[in-house]
Amino acid sequence: MRPILMKGHERPLTFLKYNREGDLLFSCAKDHNPTVWFADNGERLGTYRGHNGAVWCCDVSRDSMRLITGSADQSVKLWNVQTGAQLYSFNFDSPARSVDFSVGDKLAVITTDPFMGLPSTIQVKRIARDPNEQSSESVLTIKGPQGRINRAIWGPLNNTIISAGEDAVVRVWDTETGQLLKESDKETGHQKTVTSLSKSADGSHFLTGSLDKSAKLWDARTLTLIKTYVTERPVNACAISPLLDHVVIGGGQEAVHVTTTDRRAGKFEAKFFHKILQEEIGGVKGHFGPINALAFNPDGRRIK
Amino acid sequence: MMAEVVLIEDIEASATRLGIDLSSVDLDSIQLPRGEDFGIKSDDDDDLYQEDPLEFEAGFGNIIVVDNLPVVPPEKFEKLEGVIRKIYSQIGTIREGGIWMPVNPDTQKTLGYCFIEYNTPQENLQQWLTDEKARDQFVIRAGSNTEVFWNDPRQLMPELVHQRQGAAVWGGATTFNRLMRFAHPQVRLIDFSPGEKYLVTFSSHEPSNPRDTHRIVINIFDVRTGKLMRDFKGNVDEFATGGSGGVSGISWPVFRWGGGKEDKYFARMGKNVISVYETETFTLIEKKSMKVENVVDFSWSPTDPILALFVPELGGGNQPARVSLVQIPGKEELRQKNLFSVSDCKMYWQNNGEYLAVKVDRYTKTKKSTYTGFELFRIKERDIPIEVLELDNKNDKIVAFAWEPKGHRFAVIHGDGPRPDISFYSMRTTLNIGRVSKLTTLKAKQANALFWSPAGHYIVLAGLKGFNGQLEFYNVDELETMATGEHFMATDIEWDPTGRYVATAVTSVHEMENGFHIWSFSGKLLYRISRDHFYQFEWRPRPPSLLSAEKEEEIAKNLKKYSKKYEAEDQDVSMQLNEQDRRKRKMLQEQWNEWVTKWKQLHEEERQLRIELRDGVVSDEEEEYEAKEVEVEEVLDVTEEVVAFDLDQE
Numbered sequence: 004m005r006p007i008l009m010k011g012h013e014r015p016l017t018f019l020k021y022n023r024e025g026d027l028l029f030s031c032a033k034d035h036n037p038t039v040w041f042a043d044n045g046e047r048l049g050t051y052r053g054h055n056g057a058v059w060c061c062d063v064s065r066d067s068m069r070l071i072t073g074s075a076d077q078s079v080k081l082w083n084v085q086t087g088a089q090l091y092s093f094n095f096d097s098p099a100r101s102v103d104f105s106v107g108d109k110l111a112v113i114t115t116d117p118f119m120g121l122p123s124t125i126q127v128k129r130i131a132r133d134p135n136e137q138s139s140e141s142v143l144t145i146k147g148p149q150g151r152i153n154r155a156i157w158g159p160l161n162n163t164i165i166s167a168g169e170d171a172v173v174r175v176w177d178t179e180t181g182q183l184l185k186e187s188d189k190e191t192g193h194q195k196t197v198t199s200l201s202k203s204a205d206g207s208h209f210l211t212g213s214l215d216k217s218a219k220l221w222d223a224r225t226l227t228l229i230k231t232y233v234t235e236r237p238v239n240a241c242a243i244s245p246l247l248d249h250v251v252i253g254g255g256q257e258a259v260h261v262t263t264t265d266r267r268a269g270k271f272e273a274k275f276f277h278k279i280l281q282e283e284i285g286g287v288k289g290h291f292g293p294i295n296a297l298a299f300n301p302d303g304r305r306i307k
Numbered sequence: 308m309m310a311e312v313v314l315i316e317d318i319e320a321s322a323t324r325l326g327i328d329l330s331s332v333d334l335d336s337i338q339l340p341r342g343e344d345f346g347i348k349s350d351d352d353d354d355l356y357q358e359d360p361l362e363f364e365a366g367f368g369n370i371i372v373v374d375n376l377p378v379v380p381p382e383k384f385e386k387l388e389g390v391i392r393k394i395y396s397q398i399g400t401i402r403e404g405g406i407w408m409p410v411n412p413d414t415q416k417t418l419g420y421c422f423i424e425y426n427t428p429q430e431n432l433q434q435w436l437t438d439e440k441a442r443d444q445f446v447i448r449a450g451s452n453t454e455v456f457w458n459d460p461r462q463l464m465p466e467l468v469h470q471r472q473g474a475a476v477w478g479g480a481t482t483f484n485r486l487m488r489f490a491h492p493q494v495r496l497i498d499f500s501p502g503e504k505y506l507v508t509f510s511s512h513e514p515s516n517p518r519d520t521h522r523i524v525i526n527i528f529d530v531r532t533g534k535l536m537r538d539f540k541g542n543v544d545e546f547a548t549g550g551s552g553g554v555s556g557i558s559w560p561v562f563r564w565g566g567g568k569e570d571k572y573f574a575r576m577g578k579n580v581i582s583v584y585e586t587e588t589f590t591l592i593e594k595k596s597m598k599v600e601n602v603v604d605f606s607w608s609p610t611d612p613i614l615a616l617f618v619p620e621l622g623g624g625n626q627p628a629r630v631s632l633v634q635i636p637g638k639e640e641l642r643q644k645n646l647f648s649v650s651d652c653k654m655y656w657q658n659n660g661e662y663l664a665v666k667v668d669r670y671t672k673t674k675k676s677t678y679t680g681f682e683l684f685r686i687k688e689r690d691i692p693i694e695v696l697e698l699d700n701k702n703d704k705i706v707a708f709a710w711e712p713k714g715h716r717f718a719v720i721h722g723d724g725p726r727p728d729i730s731f732y733s734m735r736t737t738l739n740i741g742r743v744s745k746l747t748t749l750k751a752k753q754a755n756a757l758f759w760s761p762a763g764h765y766i767v768l769a770g771l772k773g774f775n776g777q778l779e780f781y782n783v784d785e786l787e788t789m790a791t792g793e794h795f796m797a798t799d800i801e802w803d804p805t806g807r808y809v810a811t812a813v814t815s816v817h818e819m820e821n822g823f824h825i826w827s828f829s830g831k832l833l834y835r836i837s838r839d840h841f842y843q844f845e846w847r848p849r850p851p852s853l854l855s856a857e858k859e860e861e862i863a864k865n866l867k868k869y870s871k872k873y874e875a876e877d878q879d880v881s882m883q884l885n886e887q888d889r890r891k892r893k894m895l896q897e898q899w900n901e902w903v904t905k906w907k908q909l910h911e912e913e914r915q916l917r918i919e920l921r922d923g924v925v926s927d928e929e930e931e932y933e934a935k936e937v938e939v940e941e942v943l944d945v946t947e948e949v950v951a952f953d954l955d956q957e
Contacts, residue, residue: 065921107920160913161920207906222902224909229902235820235837248899279899280892 009045011038018060022067027084029070031058037072039084051082053089060101060154064108069130071111073099079113081134090134097121101154104130105161106206110142112164114152123152125166127178145181148174154200156209158223165223167197167211175226185226192228193219198238198254204245212238218252220278232276234283248278369402369425371395376408378419384408391421399425436849443803444847445810447823449838455847458808458825460833461880465825498560499530501609502570505586506530507562525561527589537589565607565614565635572612572635576605581616583635592636604652608686610660613641617652617665628652630665630682632691642684642691650677657710657717661687662734664717666705679705679721683734683743696743698730709757711766716746716783718757718766726751729768731783747786753777762806765789765828769800769811778811780830790830796820804849808833812844 014033021028021042028042036050037058056076063070063084070082075098081090093099097118104111111130117123125145131137150169158165158175163184167173171194173187187193195215202209208229212218214237220230232252239254253273275284373395379387388406395401405424408417442457445465456465496509506528511521525539562573562584572592574583580596604617612635620628628649632641644665646652651668663684668677681696698721706720706727715734722728731746754768754777764784770777776797780789794811796819801810812823822837823844852859862869 105920106917107922109920159909160916205906205910207910208902279895 009040009047011040011047011050012036014057017058020061020063022063022084023065024067027063027067029061029063031061031072033057035074035076037061037070037082039070049087051080051087051089053080053092054078056098059099062102062104062111064104066108069104069108071102071104071130073102073113075099077115077118079111079128081130081137091137093128093139097123100151103156105157107161110157110161112155112157114155114166114168116151122146123148123150123168125152125155125164125176127164143178143181145176147183148172150196153196153198156200156202157206159206163223165200165209165226167193167200169196171195171197171213171215173197173200173211173221173226187221187226187228193217195237199240201242203243208243210241210243210250212241212252212254214238218250218276220250230278230281232281234274243278249284250276250278252276369427371423371425372420373423374420376417376419376421378416380416381410384417387417391423395423399427402426443805443808443849445803446843446845446847447838448842449821450840458803458846460808460825460827461877461884465834465836496560498562500564500570500573503530504570505536505564505573507560509561527562536586537584563605563607565612572607574605574607574614576602581605581614583614583638585636592638597633597638604654606654606656608660608663609656609658611686612636613660613686615654615656615663615665617654619652620647620649630654632663632684632686642693644682644693646682648674653708655708655710655717657714658712661685662710662715664708664710666708676702678702685734685741688741692741694743696732699745699748703728706755707757709759709766711759711763711783712761714763716763718759718768718783720752720754720757720768724751726753727755728752729754729757731786746783749781752779754779756800758800758802758809760806760828761802761804765806767800767802767809769797771797771800776811776813778826778830780809780826780828792826792830792832794824797824799844801844801846803846810844810846812841814844815840815842 009028009030012030012032012034016030016032018031019028020030026042027048028040029037030040031037035054035056035058036052037054038050039048040046041048051070051072054072054074054076056074058072058074061070061072068084069090070084071079072082073079077095077098079093079095079099079102081092082088083090093113095113095115098116099113100116101114102111109130111128113126113128115121115124115126123146125143126141127143128140129138129142145164148166148168148170152166152168154168155164155166157163157178162178164176164178165173166176171192172189173192174183175185176182177184193211193213193215195213197211197213199212200209202223207223208220209223210218210220216234216237218232218234218238218241219228220232220243221228232250234252234254236254238252241250241252243250251273252275276282277284373391376387376391388408391406392401402424406421407424408421410416411418438457440459440461442459444455444457446453446455448454454467456467459466498507498509499505500507508526508528509523511523513521522540522542527536527538528534529536562575564570565572565574570586572583572585574581576582577596579600579602580598581602582596583592584590585592599616599618601618601621602616603619606615607613608615614633614635616629616631616633618629618631620626627645627647629643629645630652631643633639634641646667646669648670649667650670653666655664655666657663663686665682665684666679667682668679670677678701679698680701683694683696685692685694698719700721702723703721704723704727706722708717708719710717717732717734719730719732720727721730728748728750729752730748732743733746734743735741736744736746749768752768753770753774755774756769756771758767758769760766764782766781766783768779768781776794778792778794778797778800780792781787782789794813796813796817797811798814798816799812801812802808803810807828809826809828810823811826813820815821820837821839821841822835823841824835825833827833854862
């Protein structure tokens with residue numbers, strides 16, 4: 004199979020998301036326009052115009068009708084996937100870092116960055132079926148962790164929210180009360196900023212990637228550390244294969260340290276690990292800069 | 308004592324025969340001489356003989372030998388023993404009657420040594436040499452840790468022996484206790500003598516008056532006793548001769564040790580003088596320094612008390628430059644060579660002290676450029692013959708030069724271009740004994756450093772720095788490349804002391820890739836370890852072999868016979884490892900399956916709730932994939948091709 008190169012963004016990519024069927028791929032980048040592509044041929048379908056800053060994250064509803072995007076322009080926007088029309092905009096006082104639809108797509112968890120003296124927050128918004136009835140009110144707001152929260156996702160049955168970020172700790176929160184239920188162990192957990200977090204297909208476990216040059220696999224219900232994958236470079240992105248027992252890890256030297264002498268120096272390949280044996284099984288070369296985003300196609304055959 | 312076990316009937320019989328009334332004899336008062344049974348057979352002798360030989364606890368592990376004691380007559384035994392007991396009871400508890408001083412039966416004086424037995428075995432500082440797998444140890448420094456490992460090529464990974472933060476002198480089998488403390492405040496640099504008998508420490512002190520120069524203090528300690536043998540104090544200027552760099556203007560090491568492993572002499576260079584000290588008294592030989600006008604460089608033979616000196620041209624070429632060999636302690640000049648229009652000189656000793664190569668850079672007639680030649684000294688031959696060697700292209704720049712350890716060959720990297728050539732020469736080929744001759748030239752190599760195996764025969768041609776860590780493992784006997792490899796960005800290369808393994812390391816001069824690789828001598832990558840902030844890799848040096856040259860030759864000849872045992876062991880270990888690996892994988896897989904089963908069950912239990920959350924939409928994503936799982940084989944193929952996938956460039 005030939006790789007498909009999709010050129011369209013003018014600034015580095017930040018996030019990738021396949022829809023449930025795997026026929027559409029949504030991409031976010033530091034340019035302001037999230038883009039949707041046909042996954043099988045790489046053709047660009049359209050862009051969602053309206054953000055005024057880097058777009059950090061997106062999620063698509065189960066029926067592929069709604070797209071939610073979080074941006075550095077301090078807003079989270081809801082879009083009609085088909086028409087590209089902006090349906091609603093939640094406005095915040097600081098940049099939005101991550102967005103995730105709940106099971107049933109009736110809720111969305113959003114994280115905002117610490118900004119101008121404001122602490123980072125995790126907020127839950129109710130997503131109305133009819134955009135006209137959409138309210139900007141947060142159902143729940145959680146404050147507490149120091150530093151940026153890079154990613155927050157829903158736990159099983161929307162009962163919990165799992166978050167991770169700059170303080171290297173993975174936390175599980177109660178969705179009803181906003182109480183902290185569990186915290187990863189400082190000894191066995193990550194030692195540096197957690198940069199990415201991605202769920203398995205059934206939501207039973209999830210993978211975190213960190214600048215401490217490792218990725219870790221956790222039980223989503225108990226926050227038990229199951230596996231650790233050690234690599235030679237800071238991890239910027241990671242993903243779990245929905246089909247095989249593989250995980251893929253991407254990253255590389257930080258952009259400021261990238262030298263011009265040799266691309267091998269930066270370790271820009273995406274690395275495949277055997278999920279169970281924790282052994283490296285392969286790599287994908289071809290990048291000339293750090294890998295920022297990775298996603299598996301739901302059929303498990305393709306990655307981006 | 309078996310002599311004391313005697314049957315009572317026998318005794319009675321003997322007594323009647325000899326006419327002794329047994330009842331009148333106090334049996335307890337009779338003492339038979341040891342080892343004598345007077346022909347009296349004991350019926351349980353057989354049992355005694357069959358008994359297993361006694362096992363002494365821990366062999367001789369708790370006995371030490373103290374040598375170099377004064378030879379004293381009997382009346383001074385007690386005094387000497389008192390002194391010995393006082394000194395050696397510091398190490399441990401001496402067993403009762405555990406000091407034994409053998410006496411010369413003729414003179415009744417002691418023999419100058421004694422044995423001391425302790426209650427507990429004393430630590431053997433060289434125990435690592437008796438490792439049954441014949442492994443070597445190495446030490447690494449990374450981050451704030453210093454760690455000692457076994458190099459275990461069979462397991463394809465290192466085994467941690469010891470880990471510690473910070474530094475001092477440590478030793479021992481496994482515990483690495485601190486052995487000795489040497490007091491030298493604000494010490495900046497240290498250096499061991501080649502025989503590890505002495506430790507040189509250096510410190511530099513800010514002057515109280517800023518117009519003065521820095522004051523420096525150099526101490527020389529005896530490593531074993533910790534005693535300060537000699538100190539040197541002065542201002543920087545007195546020590547700041549010869550070479551540049553180092554710390555605060557001195558070139559380290561200030562003192563260069565000579566005379567082989569005995570650490571008999573050390574020397575330093577001053578202005579127009581070479582000061583040679585001897586360690587018997589720690590004073591200058593013949594109480595004065597050697598006067599050598601304008602000397603700029605000197606070096607010791609690695610094995611003999613011979614100094615090589617270099618004096619540059621003087622008086623605008625009227626007085627030629629000179630390389631001379633000087634015998635210590637007599638200070639006789641053994642050999643001298645005058646050289647003309649010299650711009651620079653560098654001396655390379657072969658490690659057995661058999662040969663000295665002097666690389667001489669000379670000016671061309673126009674004085675605008677230089678060319679290079681070698682002066683080769685055969686130290687061990689009569690009159691020390693000198694031979695001149697010029698490369699095929701004498702304008703080539705010399706990048707590196709290295710003698711084969713214990714051998715007669717050397718390698719030179721030469722050339723100006725980005726891909727220099729490498730030539731091998733021999734000081735004695737079968738055709739040309741006593742003449743240097745070229746073996747081969749390898750053209751256009753990406754190499755700038757030479758690393759001979761300490762056992763000779765093999766060499767690693769390395770391209771460090773600009774060449775990004777290219778490695779070529781070359782067999783000089785066969786003149787063929789065994790393997791090529793790459794340790795990207797490698798900065799350091801170290802052979803293990805036996806010449807079996809090579810370590811390549813990327814130290815913290817680079818930000819990325821820090822860590823080390825271990826290779827076999829033939830260039831097979833055995834394992835890789837990464838460590839952030841990796842500062843240093845060093846093999847544990849081995850003391851010189853106790854085998855004679857003949858014995859070594861015999862082993863080399865019958866290598867097949869000796870290696871059989873190890874090959875069988877290797878195979879056993881590898882099978883065991885395979886089995887272990889298989890079991891581990893199986894266990895991991897089982898553990899994982901357990902997880903998955905549990906998750907599936909929970910997932911199933913929550914199914915109804917999920918459907919409710921989705922307003923009655925029944926389908927669970929994952930069920931659709933389950934239907935596809937039958938295609939696993941076919942799908943695997945497709946996935947493997949993904950390897951060529953080219954991701955969006957950013």
